Amino acid sequence: MRRTGWLIVLVVLLVVAGASVGHLLGRRAGTRELTGVIGSQMAPFFADPDVRAALAGHGYRLRLDPAGSRRMADLPLGGYDFAFPGSAPAAAEIARRRPSAGAPVAVFRSPLAVASTSPIVDLLQSAGLARRAAGSSWTLDLKAFVAANQRGQRWDQIPGNVTFNVKQAVLVATTRPADSNSAALFAYVLNQVTGGDLGAVTKVFADQGAVDTTTEEPFESWLRRGKDFAPLVLVYEAQFLDRGAGGDHVLLYPQPTIVSEHTVVPFTTAGADLAKLLAADPRLQRLAAAHGFRTAGAPGAVTLGAADTIPSPDEPTLHALLAALEERLT
């Protein structure tokens, strides 16, 4: 009996000790737990312990679900405090589906770019698809790229190719335009470049076959497997600067490209407060810049002028293009 009594005391003590430790760890006074759905390319930023600490300093703890920016509008958005897609048009579409608590806030920017390696870029150069721009940056000539795609150009047909002599079409690996902002904006740029030749735009995507739904997925596969996964992969500049630079890696800017405004759509007051904080807090803005995003205080190392970029489309224009494209792709 005596032993049983002590055992009970012991168990109670253990439970109390466990519970109080849990209490101390889990509930700091004033912490607000927010849930959000975010563009996958933002996941490494929010996973950064410094970002977590900065947010915790302001009393925020976040639980985030990465998703394709163009898919967010179709998700059940009811449980979230905010959505954080990769562009203003995607934000507009989301705000149309669930009314926002305050105006969407653009918190940082990143242009579309193409990650590759120097042997591949050399091949592109000899095929007349890429050229060195001012400084150390490279551009991918989209007009020439579409023309090559129309011809069914393969890597093994580029004269003098010994580095990637593979019977595969010259393609940029993207996500699905209907799912993901990066591919959606790329489709828009291609549509502008071709003067609205939807057939040509479709082929650039159709030739790839089935693809991923978020921009982070092909980028990670490329980081892991390099040109075996894909010799060229569509990314946000920020992804490459944050984790892609080094070795023989090269970043190309499509000519022209488009600058994507990463925009928070708040659904709750707490979400609206967080949006303001991300846009205005100097430490968080500095950390965003350290992750490669362009911010008010850090406009980016490569200057993209008016001739290098085209303005972001409005949502109805983009939506119509994507619907027409999706019809041809499925």
Added chain:
Amino acid sequence: MRKLPAVLALVVALSACTDAPQAAKGEPPFLKGDGTLRVLAGSELADLQPILDEAAAATGVKVVLTATGTLDGIESVVTGGAAKQYDATWFASNRYLQLHPDAAARTGTATKVATSPVVLGLRRSVAQQLGWLETRPTWSEIAVAAGERRFTYGMTNPAASNSGFAALVGVAAALAGTGAALTADQIGPITPRLRAFFAGQSLTAGSSGWLMDAYLRAAAEGRPVDGLVNYESVILSLNASGKLAEPLTVIYPADGVVTADYPLTLLTSASEQARTNYAAIADYLRRPSVQRQIMAKTWRRPAVPDPALTLAPEFGPRSGNLPELPFPGKLDAADALIGAFGDSLRRPARTIYVLDLSGSMKGDRLAGLKTALTGLTGADASLSGQFSRFNGREQVVLLPFSTKPGAATTFELPEAGFDPVLTQIRGHVEKLKAEGDTAIYDALLAAYALAGSSADRFTSIVLLTDGERTVGADLAAFRAKVPQLPKVPVFTVLFGESNTGEMTEVATLTGGRTFDARAAGALPAAFKEIRGYQ
């Protein structure tokens, strides 16, 4: 009360030694969840259970895997059935799933956990004879050699299992040779070369696990199959298992591979708690320390791009490229490829159904049997039903029995325009009547007499009975005859009051498998599952 400090000290000591696992050095603390994460998963992921056990200790989330076949799993997601029972899916790949228009609204965040390319594993001596130790062959060269029967191999059925499907996609993309995704109209022109490739297949299965067992069994019986088309992880695991008399050399086709990437995928229907649990598990599985364990224990490559995660030397190829072949981008192309595999590419099947029509089958049981068989004639419009229909060029033999084996009826489907034959099968099934005793083994031996030894067909027997043998030969008599019988697997279906022990033994003796259809309404699903093995 004087004893209290001692107790407190004990509490401290106990909590120190029962401490939850600590995060690896340099990795952040574990995310925490509570309860379970219910996951509909490909059966080949069962080998991750030890990792998931450790994940449970670290995160507080128990991952409960429920195994399913590829098409069944996809069907369950797109029709919304999965949402009712599961929080997430975990298949070898989401590529085919994502082609379905209804998938986008059902699936959310996906976390890629590992990768493994589909390759050809060949007995080292055979690879040497073919000259493939020095030079990597293309899929075309592999197809030619297979067509000339210079080697044999086992592969899972593309309609039932992801490894077979990925292999089919890879070889078709490579043979089409455009460097871009395969379209439906490109399948016709490459059909002769695809047929050559599948002519070398001597072992088929509905799942990777059973294929391994059948491969080992064939080797043990002195009739080894030369190789396997499967995930690299399966080949390397077999090599590491110590069960092979001769190790398999991994052949990485020079023109590329299709790679599984194991995305753990949240269903949009998941509860708030399930989402938290998912986040904790996803974070756990992608830690470099865990990625390394997954590589060491299951021979899958890491998915996380951490340069410190270097590949073990067993992973190849040692030189050159391993480009990814494109996966069809349109559902009609993928479906046309699976359809073509069954009706015109694969080695055709001879499928013998031994059907118990004794008195006890009267009523609901006979009706259930008729529904299940009719489903295979194209009446089942579901995704899994569509791809388990009797195939072009297949011979379907129906052998009913009761007191004695009945008359066998053979239906031979032509390569195209087989609807009239399917209609005949339906008409024949409709007329089946139940009466008399149960001569199980007499009927089974009669089926073996019909099986013959046709090397150009995959021949198998399905045995359905709802009770015990009452007349004729018994199990001992059958067992004694097995050594003289042709090597034809018997797939036994447990139904009604089947003798589980005897049915399991028949399956084991013949290299078959047992399927359980004792639950109400389970027979159609069992018959569809068996199609993967025929």
